[in-house]
Amino acid sequence: MSTDVEEPGEDRRKYEFRKVIEELQEYEGSGTQLVTIYIPEDRQIADVVAHVTQEHSEAANIKSKQTRTNVQDALTSIKDRLRYYDTYPPDNGMVIFSGAVDSGGGRTEMVTRTLESPPEPVQSFRYHCDSDFLTGPLEEMLMDKGLFGLIVLDRREANVGWLKGKRVEPVKSASSLVPGKQRKGGQSAQRFARLRLEAIDNFYQEVAEMANELFVPERHDLDGILVGGPSPTKDEFLDGDYLHHEIQDKVLGKFDVAYTDESGLHDLVDAADEALADQEVVKDKHQMEEFFENLNTGEEATYGFEQTRRNLIMGSVDRLLISEDLRSDVVVYECPNGHEEYEVVDSRHSTPDHECSECGEPAEVQEREDVIEHLMAIAEQRGTETKFISTDFEKGEQLLDAFGGVAGILRYSTGI
Numbered sequence: 001m002s003t004d005v006e007e008p009g010e011d012r013r014k015y016e017f018r019k020v021i022e023e024l025q026e027y028e029g030s031g032t033q034l035v036t037i038y039i040p041e042d043r044q045i046a047d048v049v050a051h052v053t054q055e056h057s058e059a060a061n062i063k064s065k066q067t068r069t070n071v072q073d074a075l076t077s078i079k080d081r082l083r084y085y086d087t088y089p090p091d092n093g094m095v096i097f098s099g100a101v102d103s104g105g106g107r108t109e110m111v112t113r114t115l116e117s118p119p120e121p122v123q124s125f126r127y128h129c130d131s132d133f134l135t136g137p138l139e140e141m142l143m144d145k146g147l148f149g150l151i152v153l154d155r156r157e158a159n160v161g162w163l164k165g166k167r168v169e170p171v172k173s174a175s176s177l178v179p180g181k182q183r184k185g186g187q188s189a190q191r192f193a194r195l196r197l198e199a200i201d202n203f204y205q206e207v208a209e210m211a212n213e214l215f216v217p218e219r220h221d222l223d224g225i226l227v228g229g230p231s232p233t234k235d236e237f238l239d240g241d242y243l244h245h246e247i248q249d250k251v252l253g254k255f256d257v258a259y260t261d262e263s264g265l266h267d268l269v270d271a272a273d274e275a276l277a278d279q280e281v282v283k284d285k286h287q288m289e290e291f292f293e294n295l296n297t298g299e300e301a302t303y304g305f306e307q308t309r310r311n312l313i314m315g316s317v318d319r320l321l322i323s324e325d326l327r328s329d330v331v332v333y334e335c336p337n338g339h340e341e342y343e344v345v346d347s348r349h350s351t352p353d354h355e356c357s358e359c360g361e362p363a364e365v366q367e368r369e370d371v372i373e374h375l376m377a378i379a380e381q382r383g384t385e386t387k388f389i390s391t392d393f394e395k396g397e398q399l400l401d402a403f404g405g406v407a408g409i410l411r412y413s414t415g416i
C-alpha cells in the first residue's frame, strides 16, 4: 500500500525497530543458546510464562553445562520481562530476545530486548532457540508493502487476485466455454473458426470485467498489475485492450505461466520477481528525481544536516529524504560563551573534541544522538513526511555519499 496513508510516526517506529534488529543480527551465541519468543496479542501472558517455565525445566537435559546455564539464564530473564505485563501483551503482540552473546575474548554478555507492538500483528506464537536471534518475521513486517493486481489466463480458465506485500490472495475465477481446436464432423471449418473466435472474445471480456471490478476501485493504491499465462493468450488479451484504460496503464508486464488456476497466481508472482524488485526502488527513484529537479531548476531543495535541520525547524520541508544506510550521530556542543554548535560523526566513532567556531573556546558536549532520530523528531512536530531512500540505485547512492544522507524537498524557497 502507498506509504502516504501511514500514520504519522510510523516511519520513525519502523526505523527504531530496524535499528534494534540490526543490533540483534550482529549477535552470536557460542552454542544454541539465544532465545526468541514471538507472542501474538491474543496469547495470555500466563500461558507464555508456563511455556517458558516448561522450556526451563527441559533445558536441564542440555549436555553442555555452559549452554545449559546460558539457556536457563535467558529464560529466567524472559520471565522477569513478562512480569511487566498483565493479562495480554500490547496491541499487535510483542517479541522478546534474550541470550548470552559472544562479546569477544571468549567472554559472553547477557542481552535482553523487548519489541512491543510491531508494525503488523505477530501471527503465531513461536519459541526459537538457536545460535542467533530469529529476526526474519520482524524484518518482513518492516519491508515496504506493495499492492499489485494479478491476472492469469488461458482460453479456458482465468483467476484474478491480489499480491499484498508477500501474500497472494486469490479472489475470483472464471472458466470459458471456448470449444477445443477440433471441430465436430459436419461443421463448416469457417463457421467453426468464427464461433471459436467469438467465444474467445467473450471470455476475454468476462475476464476483463472481473479484473476491472476488483482493481478499478483500488486504482489509486495499486502499485501495478501483473498478467500471466501461456502465449499467445496473454498477448491477445493485453493487445485487445479489454481492460479498463486506467488498469491497462498499470500493467507492469506479462509473464509466461503454465497454470491458470490459483497456483498460477503464485507462479506469476515468482515469474515477476525482478519486475517487483525494481518496483520497490521506483518510488524512491521518483523522490530523488524530484529532489534533483528542484535543486537544478529552483530553490525548493535542501541537503546536508545543518541546512536541512534549519529548514525543518522553519516548517518549510515537505518531505524529508533520509538514506537508509545513514548511520551517524549528531553531537551538540556548547562553549563557555553559550554558543551552541552541531557536529555530525560516524556512529561507530568516539566523540571528537570541538572548538567553538565563533569564539575559539573549547566547547563541551551537551548531547549525542542518532541523526535520523534527531531529524525525524523535528519532522514529526512540523508535519513533515519522512521517506527512507535505498542506496540500490545511483541517485540513492548520491544521497548518502554526496549529500550526507540527508535532504529535503521544500514547500517553498527559503534561501537557506
Ligand SMILES: [Zn+2]
Binding pocket: 335, 336, 337, 338, 339, 356, 357, 358, 359, 360, 361
Ligand atoms: Zn563560542
